[in-house]
Amino acid sequence: ETGVTQTPRHLVMGMTNKKSLKCEQHLGHNAMYWYKQSAKKPLELMFVYSLEERVENNSVPSRFSPECPNSSHLFLHLHTLQPEDSALYLCASSSGLAGYNEQFFGPGTRLTVL
Amino acid sequence: GNSVTQMEGPVTLSEEAFLTINCTYTATGYPSLFWYVQYPGEGLQLLLKATKADDKGSNKGFEATYRKETTSFHLEKGSVQVSDSAVYFCALSDDGRGGSEKLVFGKGTKLTVNP
Numbered sequence: 001e002t003g004v005t006q007t008p009r010h011l012v013m014g015m016t017n018k019k020s021l022k023c024e025q026h027l028g029h030n031a032m033y034w035y036k037q038s039a040k041k042p043l044e045l046m047f048v049y050s051l052e053e054r055v056e057n058n059s060v061p062s063r064f065s066p067e068c069p070n071s072s073h074l075f076l077h078l079h080t081l082q083p084e085d086s087a088l089y090l091c092a093s094s095s096g097l098a099g100y101n102e103q104f105f106g107p108g109t110r111l112t113v114l
Numbered sequence: 115g116n117s118v119t120q121m122e123g124p125v126t127l128s129e130e131a132f133l134t135i136n137c138t139y140t141a142t143g144y145p146s147l148f149w150y151v152q153y154p155g156e157g158l159q160l161l162l163k164a165t166k167a168d169d170k171g172s173n174k175g176f177e178a179t180y181r182k183e184t185t186s187f188h189l190e191k192g193s194v195q196v197s198d199s200a201v202y203f204c205a206l207s208d209d210g211r212g213g214s215e216k217l218v219f220g221k222g223t224k225l226t227v228n229p
Contacts, residue, residue: 004157031215043203043219056216090157094215101146101207101215105157 002026004106006091012112013081021076021109023091030096032074033103034066037088049074050096081113116141120204120220127194127227135189135223137178137204145206147171147180147187148217152201161189161202194227201225 004025013019025032034046048056049068063085065077074091088110092103120137127133139147146165150158162171167182176191187204201222208216 006157042221045216048216092158101217102148102160102163103215103217105150105159107155107157 004091004093004104006089006106006109008109009107010110010112012114013078014114015081015083017081018077018079020078021089021091021111023074023076023106025072025074025091025093025104025106027093027095027104029093029104030071031094032068032071033092033094034074034076035090035092037090037108038086043090047076078111081111083113086111086113116145116206116208116218118204118206118218118220120202120223122221123201123223123225125223125225127225129196129227129229130193131227133189133191133194133198133225135202135204135225137187137189137220139185139187139204139206141185141206141208145208147178148205148207149176149178149187149189150203150205150219152203152222154200158203194225196227196229199225199227 007022031050033048036044046060047066052068063080067075088108090108091106094103117140148163149161151161152158162173164171164180167180170179178187178189201224203222204220205217208218
């Protein structure tokens with residue numbers, strides 16, 4: 001595997017379910033990101049981790065809970081979601097080195113909340 | 115705060131037409147500027163970037179020049195192909211904390227190229 005991978009690619013869940021999204025990067029990067037992409041809205045940055053420490057939390061509801069056990073893996077734990085949380089969730093990584101600010105994105109998980 | 119404004123889509127062109135997608139930004143300091151492309155069913159891919167004023171980023175026939183005087187980073191291609199159909203996002207870097215980099219994105223412009 002190369003680049004940034006995300007699983008599952010598609011997820012349908014009820015409002016009372018608990019599920020997790022997984023992201024893995026094979027690039028040796030130190031920073032990882034979760035974004036939400038909804039129709040007709042700009043990309044929303046949700047969380048940022050640098051060296052496994054959360055450095056950004058953009059007023060995201062507590063029903064979204066991130067976890068970064070090591071610099072290669074990032075999870076987004078979901079519970080009691082709402083239908084308006086249906087969106088494409090994108091993971092990205094970057095080197096974390098000054099001047100190397102390109103982010104590499106995974107293919108996303110298409111989430112539908114019923 | 116920093117922001118990016120790009121032209122609203124959708125944009126529909128015929129093959130071999132000239133493409134311009136406008137992007138302007140508001141920022142303090144000296145951000146890097148990016149164009150990302152998202153093909154159907156995929157994540158975002160970096161198309162090109164420019165890190166300082168007057169830099170020109172280029173890739174796959176696409177070009178954009180970092181214009182500090184007009185705070186712009188317009189995307190251009192001389193002759194589009196059907197395979198260029200995608201959503202294009204303009205973005206700027208915003209210093210993150212702890213070695214991370216925040217990207218501020220525009221809303222995206224959907225391009226459809228017809229044969």
